[in-house]
Amino acid sequence: MMLHPSHVPSISSTARIRLAGTLAALIFVTGCAASTTFAPYPNKITPYIQNLQTKKQIDFSRSLLNECRSSDRILYSMERGRIAQILGNFDMSLQDFMLSIEAIKEKEDRALVSASGIGAQLAAVSLNDNAIPYEGEGYERVMLHHFQAMNYLGKRDLEGAGVEIRRANAEQEDALRRFERDLEKARREAEEKQIDANPDNPVLLQQYAQLDEVAGSVKNSFQNAYTFYLSGIVYELIHQPGDAYIDYKKALEIFPENMTLQRDVFRLARQLGMTQDLEDLKGRFPLVAQGVKDDLSVPAGELVVLFEDGFVPQKQEMKIPFPVPRVGVVAMAFPMYQGRWVPPMPLYVADGGRQIGRTEPVCDIRALAVKSLKEKVPALAIRQTIRAVSKGATVKMAEEKLGPLGSFGAGLWNLLSENADLRSWITLPDNAQIMRVRLPPGSYWLSLQHDGTAAASEVGVEIREGGKTILRVVRAGSEIYSAVMSF
Structure with missing residues (x-):
C-alpha cells in the first residue's frame, strides 16, 4: 500500500538519491565481502567435485587459499583436505585437516565470547545464518578425525591413527551435548527478546516431513558404524583386540545387518573367550556363526576394503511462508535436502575374473546429513523468527522515518539478504561400505567394478601372511580412486 504524500516525512530529493545509493552500495559491498552471505556455498566447491569426477588436475597452490583463511576456514580446510586425500596426497590432507581441528579447538577453548563472535551473531540477525562462522556439524567433526586417522x-603412523580414532569416538559422545546446548541457547534468546518462537510450527514441520524416511534410517547424526569399524581396525593393528572388539560391537549395534561386522564381532568374541557373548551372537546371527572359520594352519592374510561411494547431497534453498508475531506472514529461507534417494550399490572385487567379494553398506552419510538438519530445525525456526521480527521492525521504522523510499529500500535489503545457510561438508561420501576377506599370501591384480562406472578399475595389492592390507576406494562419478596400505 502506498502512503498518501501528506504522510511522507519531509526529505529532499538529494537525500533520497543519497539514501538509495547508500543502500545499493551496502548491498554490493556486503555481497563481495562475505563469500556465502549472498552466494550459495555449494557454488564454491562444486567445480572441485566436477574436477574429481573427470580426473581434471587440481592446483592446490592456488585452490581455496583465501577461503581457508576466512571465518569459514574450518569448512574450507575440511573440503581441501578431503580432496587432497582422494587424490592420494596424505601430507597435504593431514595439514588441511589439522587446520580445521586446531580452529575448532581454538574456538572451544575461548573463555569469553569475542567481539567478532558478537558481531557475527548481530549480522546473522540482520542478514542470515551465513554470517555466523561455520563450526562443523557433529557428524562432520567425527568424520574429520576419521579421515585424519586415514x-x-x-x-x-599407527600411533597417530590411534590418537585420531580416540578423538573421533570422543566427538561422537560430545556431539549430543553440543546439540542440546545450542537448542537451549536459541530458546533463551527468544525469551530474552520476548518473541513467541514456536519450534514445532506445523507449516515448517510439514515441509521437512519429506525427510523423515531418510532421517529415520539412523538413530541420530552423532554416531556412525564406519568410524567405529575403522577404530576396530586400528586397535587390531596396534594389538589391542579387546578395544577392537568393543568398537566392532558398537558398529554392529548401529548397523546389525552388515555381515562383515557380524563376522568380525563373532571372530573376536571367540578369540577373547567371550562365552556369553558367543551364545548371544549365535542366536542373533546363526548363519554367520556357522560360516566363521579361522583355520590358522593355512597361511593367509587379510584384505580390508573401505569403499566410499559418491558425494553427499548438497542442501538447496526453500522459501516457506512463515507466520511471525507482530510482523505477519513472511517468506523465510530454509535449507533443505531434495532429490531422489537411491539405495547404495556395491563395489565388486575380482581377481583374474574370479569374484572374491563385494562391499556392504556400513554407513549412510547422506542420512547423517539429513538427520543433522532435522535435529537443527527447532533451533533454526527460533533464529528465523527472531530475524523476521527484526527485519519487520526495520521496514516499519524505515517507512516511518523515510516514507515509501525507505520502506522500499529496507524491504529490498531484507529480500536480498534472506538466504538459507547451505553450508556443509559436501566432499564427504554419500555412503561408506566395507568388505573383509582372507587370502593366501601373494600379489594380486584386483578388478574393481561398480554400476556407476563405465569400466572396471584395476589395482595391485600385496597380501602378507598374518598381515592386513587396507584398500581404500573412492568413487567420484565414473572415476575410481584407490590407495593401498599394507601392515
Missing part, C-alpha cells in the same frame, strides 16, 4: 594410516 591420513596417518596412509603414512604408516
Whole structure:
C-alpha cells in the first residue's frame, strides 16, 4: 500500500538519491565481502567435485587459499583436505585437516565470547545464518578425525591413527551435548527478546516431513558404524583386540545387518573367550556363526576394503511462508535436502575374473546429513523468527522515518539478504561400505567394478601372511580412486 504524500516525512530529493545509493552500495559491498552471505556455498566447491569426477588436475597452490583463511576456514580446510586425500596426497590432507581441528579447538577453548563472535551473531540477525562462522556439524567433526586417522594410516603412523580414532569416538559422545546446548541457547534468546518462537510450527514441520524416511534410517547424526569399524581396525593393528572388539560391537549395534561386522564381532568374541557373548551372537546371527572359520594352519592374510561411494547431497534453498508475531506472514529461507534417494550399490572385487567379494553398506552419510538438519530445525525456526521480527521492525521504522523510499529500500535489503545457510561438508561420501576377506599370501591384480562406472578399475595389492592390507576406494562419478596400505 502506498502512503498518501501528506504522510511522507519531509526529505529532499538529494537525500533520497543519497539514501538509495547508500543502500545499493551496502548491498554490493556486503555481497563481495562475505563469500556465502549472498552466494550459495555449494557454488564454491562444486567445480572441485566436477574436477574429481573427470580426473581434471587440481592446483592446490592456488585452490581455496583465501577461503581457508576466512571465518569459514574450518569448512574450507575440511573440503581441501578431503580432496587432497582422494587424490592420494596424505601430507597435504593431514595439514588441511589439522587446520580445521586446531580452529575448532581454538574456538572451544575461548573463555569469553569475542567481539567478532558478537558481531557475527548481530549480522546473522540482520542478514542470515551465513554470517555466523561455520563450526562443523557433529557428524562432520567425527568424520574429520576419521579421515585424519586415514591420513596417518596412509603414512604408516599407527600411533597417530590411534590418537585420531580416540578423538573421533570422543566427538561422537560430545556431539549430543553440543546439540542440546545450542537448542537451549536459541530458546533463551527468544525469551530474552520476548518473541513467541514456536519450534514445532506445523507449516515448517510439514515441509521437512519429506525427510523423515531418510532421517529415520539412523538413530541420530552423532554416531556412525564406519568410524567405529575403522577404530576396530586400528586397535587390531596396534594389538589391542579387546578395544577392537568393543568398537566392532558398537558398529554392529548401529548397523546389525552388515555381515562383515557380524563376522568380525563373532571372530573376536571367540578369540577373547567371550562365552556369553558367543551364545548371544549365535542366536542373533546363526548363519554367520556357522560360516566363521579361522583355520590358522593355512597361511593367509587379510584384505580390508573401505569403499566410499559418491558425494553427499548438497542442501538447496526453500522459501516457506512463515507466520511471525507482530510482523505477519513472511517468506523465510530454509535449507533443505531434495532429490531422489537411491539405495547404495556395491563395489565388486575380482581377481583374474574370479569374484572374491563385494562391499556392504556400513554407513549412510547422506542420512547423517539429513538427520543433522532435522535435529537443527527447532533451533533454526527460533533464529528465523527472531530475524523476521527484526527485519519487520526495520521496514516499519524505515517507512516511518523515510516514507515509501525507505520502506522500499529496507524491504529490498531484507529480500536480498534472506538466504538459507547451505553450508556443509559436501566432499564427504554419500555412503561408506566395507568388505573383509582372507587370502593366501601373494600379489594380486584386483578388478574393481561398480554400476556407476563405465569400466572396471584395476589395482595391485600385496597380501602378507598374518598381515592386513587396507584398500581404500573412492568413487567420484565414473572415476575410481584407490590407495593401498599394507601392515
